[in-house]
Amino acid sequence: MDENKQAQLRRLPGVDRILEYGTNNQQFDNIPKTILIPSIRKTIEALRQIIMASDKALDEAMFALDALVAKVCDHASRAMALRLKRTINATGVVVHTNLGRSLLSPAVLDNLTTIASRYSNLEFDLKAGRRGSRYSAVEDILCELSGARAAMVVNNNAAAVLLCLDTLANGREVIVSRGELVEIGGAFRIPDVMAKSGAILKEVGTTNRTHARDYENAVNEQTGLLFKAHTSNYSIVGFTAAVGLNELVAIGRRHQLPVMEDLGSGTLVDFSQYGLTREPTVQASLDAGVDVVTFSGDKLLGGPQAGIILGGKTHIDRIKANPLTRAVRIDKMTLAALEGTLQLYRDESKAVQQIPTLRMLTMPLAAIASRAADLKSRLEKLADGRLRVDAMDLASKAGGGSLPLLNLPSRCIGVSVDGMSANGVELWMRRHTPPVIGRIENDRFIMDPRTLQEEELEMIEKAFARMLADKASKR
Structure with missing residues (x-):
């Protein structure tokens, strides 16, 4: 040296x-x-x-x-600085797992804040004056909306599946179609969850075709449950065959076996009436006679992270009594947010307008185009020759492993900046406060107005103004 x-x-x-x-x-x-x-x-x-x-x-x-x-x-x-921070989702992916999945409706926030910052009757029966059940806050409304006889909620859908399998089929065989052995995200797979529950997986059929006879031939004295997983995060097309719920329930009745369905995303709304791909509803599964149904609270339902379990009272009571229930129970904030979200479903038109996930999924193309025109105008008013702004017809996605084949027509804004690559623009916007998260297509930084909130247009305008000023100062 x-x-x-x-x-x-x-x-x-x-x-x-x-x-x-x-x-x-x-x-x-x-x-x-x-x-x-x-x-x-x-x-x-x-x-x-x-x-x-x-x-x-x-x-x-x-x-x-x-x-x-x-x-x-x-x-x-x-x-x-806080590690968890607000971001601007300009990706067009509505239920974006990396960006927090579903947004809570403003209609639920007042009560959520009150419950989180004050004492509540979380496990206290105000009428009887003694200890109560935390499930009572949402059980009645879940049964009302779905038609189920009983309900309970845990901290996420993987926990719901684990808890149900452990209760209904620990040490016994669970028959499931090979084509439904899904990976539900984060490398968590149905076979792994099943093994952890103590249930014994028994695959039937093939990846693309499973018939009623496959289930019938697999039933024996060790069988504990017939299981169906809705493939909400992928689709098999072409030469396929699957056993419908009604048929599977009939097989279960003949052999006196319970039938469980994991809907994954789960929805209380028939999206086909809004011009979207039809997704099986929770109500339809229960109407078919399924004994236990599980689904997520923070995907198509548009609420907080939760695993919702619906079904017959006998089965739900057994699940509630499982010691694992305490390990996966939800807290008061989740309960408050879920109850507030479910209240909106009592009027479906109100739910579609006030629950952000539903509103964004069903947003008319004309409304998106209007917002795109507003954003384009704001950026063009920066009057910087280095900035090029184009309106583009692209597609949004439902996200969160939901509606995998659905491409939602959208009107997006593509931006390029002289002297910067699309990756450079993306990096700068991602490091801005608040971060603006978009996507890159055709060498442009793409922003999809479907997932932008109204006040975020001005925030994006200011972010680009700062970026251009920053680049000018470093020339």
């Missing part, structure tokens, strides 16, 4: 020197020591690395205590 580098390294102040200087100047007053000390050490180490990598002597200003203290404060500020 040359003498110049050694001399600069000797000039690096110690942790105590920076701590004393910043403390005396009250610049560290709002930084906890658990954050402050590591921030000082990392600031010193960063400057050390710059010295080692440089062939020239560094500017004297870099060693000034004021400059180092400012860097410490900046590092500490970033370290203390």
